[in-house]
Amino acid sequence: MSADATRKKIVALIAAETKLSPTEVVVMLEKPKQEAHGDLAFPCFRLAKTMRKAPPVIAAELKEKLFAPPLPEGLAKVEPVAGYLNFTLATDTVITDLLRQVLEQGGSYGSMTEGKGRKVVLEYSSVNIAKPFGIGHLRSTIIGAALNRVYRKLGYETISINHLGDWGTQFGKLIAAYRLWGSEYEFADNAIYDLYDLYVRFHEAAKSDPALEEKGREEFRKLESGDTENERLWRRFHDYSMRDFNRIYEQLGVRFDYLTGESFYQERMTPVIEKLDKQHLLTVSEGAAIVDLTEYDMPPCLLKKSDDATLYATRDLTALLYRKDTFNFDKILYVVGSAQKLHFRQFFKVAELMGNEWVAEQAVHVDFGWVKFSGQMMSSRAGTLIFFDDVFAKARETALEIVIQENPGMDNVDWTAEKVTIAALVFTQLKVRRNRDVNFVWEDAFSFRGATGPYLQYTHARLTSLASKYGKPLPDLSADLLLLGDEEKQVTKRLEAYPAKIKQVAESYETSFLAEYLLDLAAAINSYWQRIRIITDDEKATTARMQMAYAVRVVIADGLRLLGIEPLKRM
RNA sequence: GCCCCCGUAGCUCAGUAGGAUAGAGCAUCUGCCUUCUAAGCAGAGGGUCGCCUGUUCGAGUCAGGCCGGGGGUACCA
Numbered sequence: 001m002s003a004d005a006t007r008k009k010i011v012a013l014i015a016a017e018t019k020l021s022p023t024e025v026v027v028m029l030e031k032p033k034q035e036a037h038g039d040l041a042f043p044c045f046r047l048a049k050t051m052r053k054a055p056p057v058i059a060a061e062l063k064e065k066l067f068a069p070p071l072p073e074g075l076a077k078v079e080p081v082a083g084y085l086n087f088t089l090a091t092d093t094v095i096t097d098l099l100r101q102v103l104e105q106g107g108s109y110g111s112m113t114e115g116k117g118r119k120v121v122l123e124y125s126s127v128n129i130a131k132p133f134g135i136g137h138l139r140s141t142i143i144g145a146a147l148n149r150v151y152r153k154l155g156y157e158t159i160s161i162n163h164l165g166d167w168g169t170q171f172g173k174l175i176a177a178y179r180l181w182g183s184e185y186e187f188a189d190n191a192i193y194d195l196y197d198l199y200v201r202f203h204e205a206a207k208s209d210p211a212l213e214e215k216g217r218e219e220f221r222k223l224e225s226g227d228t229e230n231e232r233l234w235r236r237f238h239d240y241s242m243r244d245f246n247r248i249y250e251q252l253g254v255r256f257d258y259l260t261g262e263s264f265y266q267e268r269m270t271p272v273i274e275k276l277d278k279q280h281l282l283t284v285s286e287g288a289a290i291v292d293l294t295e296y297d298m299p300p301c302l303l304k305k306s307d308d309a310t311l312y313a314t315r316d317l318t319a320l321l322y323r324k325d326t327f328n329f330d331k332i333l334y335v336v337g338s339a340q341k342l343h344f345r346q347f348f349k350v351a352e353l354m355g356n357e358w359v360a361e362q363a364v365h366v367d368f369g370w371v372k373f374s375g376q377m378m379s380s381r382a383g384t385l386i387f388f389d390d391v392f393a394k395a396r397e398t399a400l401e402i403v404i405q406e407n408p409g410m411d412n413v414d415w416t417a418e419k420v421t422i423a424a425l426v427f428t429q430l431k432v433r434r435n436r437d438v439n440f441v442w443e444d445a446f447s448f449r450g451a452t453g454p455y456l457q458y459t460h461a462r463l464t465s466l467a468s469k470y471g472k473p474l475p476d477l478s479a480d481l482l483l484l485g486d487e488e489k490q491v492t493k494r495l496e497a498y499p500a501k502i503k504q505v506a507e508s509y510e511t512s513f514l515a516e517y518l519l520d521l522a523a524a525i526n527s528y529w530q531r532i533r534i535i536t537d538d539e540k541a542t543t544a545r546m547q548m549a550y551a552v553r554v555v556i557a558d559g560l561r562l563l564g565i566e567p568l569k570r571m
Numbered sequence: 572g573c574c575c576c577c578g579u580a581g582c583u584c585a586g587u588a589g590g591a592u593a594g595a596g597c598a599u600c601u602g603c604c605u606u607c608u609a610a611g612c613a614g615a616g617g618g619u620c621g622c623c624u625g626u627u628c629g630a631g632u633c634a635g636g637c638c639g640g641g642g643g644u645a646c647c648a
Contacts, residue, residue: 027588030588030590031587032591033586033590033591033593033594034591034592037591041590041591043590043591043629045628045629046628048628049628055628081591082591083590083591083628084590084591128648165648168647168648169647170647262648285645286645287646288645288646290645290646297574298574298644299645300645302645302646304646305645305646306646307646309646311645311646311647311648312647312648337642338575338576338643339642339643339648340643341574341575341576341642341643342574342575342643342644343643343648367576369576369577369642370642372641402610406608406609406610420610428583431584431585432583432584432585433585435576435577436576436577436584437577437641437642438583438584439582439583439584441582441583443597444583447596447597448610449597449610449611450595450596450597450610451583451584451585451595451596452596452610454610455596455610455611457610458608458610458611459610459611461608461610462607462608462611464608465607466607469607470607504587512584512585513587516585516595519595519596520595526611526612527611527612529607529608529612530603530609530611530612530613531613533606533607534607535606535607570608571608571610
């Protein structure tokens, strides 16, 4: 009997006896937090009033009346404990069936077809041209890329967009700065740092020379009106920057289908503004064109400045409508920091008012908290930016030392150290709830123990080396799996939750659920590993254990890949 | 001022539709490598779950009010 059928039977029995409706019983049944309490629990507290008996008495009576031996099929134990009636399911066949399923499906275990024929657009990373990739950008990039993979696993077609910050007056300033001091720089390998330096230098100089600001604005106006020389420079800045970003994206294993940034929408905004005007949504206030949103308890959405220039709301609105036209998505996700919450609410509402009812349902701001450094905010303005390259280089040094120390004679130490470093950096971003600010602590970036990405990689490496020691091909689908003991069941049982976990991530845009799940699974197999020898002379027991270990490895590997972490074979 | 997020062990964080002694990791202390990777495992100490009131048989979880931190709040993104 399946676990589900057993559950239904319990519900039916209790409902009949207590005069509760079956749905009420279903809602009341819970999963005990502690494994010792079994698989299901029925709390009797609410019955105390109507039955006028103490909960423990009710629990004991229910057991006597409904679950006196012999127990119904599928149940191994029924026990009243402190006002609860606890059920332990007879899991023998359930667990072996589960294990067989994982072994058969391998890496596609947990894959689903629910997304088939459905399309999701994801906007993430969205870095700024001429600004080095900071630790702050990491969060959007990592979360977005992970969600992208999760949706693909569920069968969705995904379209990933890097909405580059590649337009605005800052480019005028940069051009001005370049004309002044550009000859002093080489723009070689890490040209983006030269650009950043130019930008910072311009700001410094502008403090004592206000004329520079005007110069910057003028250069931008020239750029906008199609000045070939300025366009050429803009293109160069763009290319320098992308060269660096692409290097980082490659390290992180992140790819984009489109690199359409703000400049891309430059030409496309006018029709949108015109349409808004035609629909009488636009009003002029203090010289600016706005959409009034007081009815929705929001400040007005500003779409044109008093000097006629557009704003980011104008671009984002245009982009949203353009993407709907172009891709006809079922859902669009914006992985952007929570500081922009209001901005998204505003332009989503404006799009809706334009007659796009789908927005409320399909457009989602997947917001996330700040990355703080030692409790301090990081901002380019305050000059407290931490660059990804610096963190990566430093962490990699430590990783390399450890890799060499732990694996004397291994040949691909550099590659391994890099993958371990990425795992550490990526995992710290993904394991905490999105809405929380994450505190970036240097020591954590260099820690490869405990609840970290490398811990999961290590677990995977152990299981891989175990398999090669075993020697026989795995999985062995002809093998008898019935020899799983209680210890093996405790581990195997956890695999059941994997598919639901992936769905949960997709529904909540919350990667931490998967991260937590993998940690729990790894902890279970590591604890098992320490206590029980897997390969012994007992051939049958060994086969069963190896099958379990294999299944666990497959799930860990798959989960790690979804998160963007390389499951290492050796480390 | 108004709106949003956060406040759980020394630190970083879990805590699923309210339920059983509030859980991990780091750090500290104690054990465990002649056999499958010790980047591991087992154990100890460490908590008035920011404060108050309420709802409930039962509140870290729900409601209201405070306190503290952060963000946002029309021409930056």
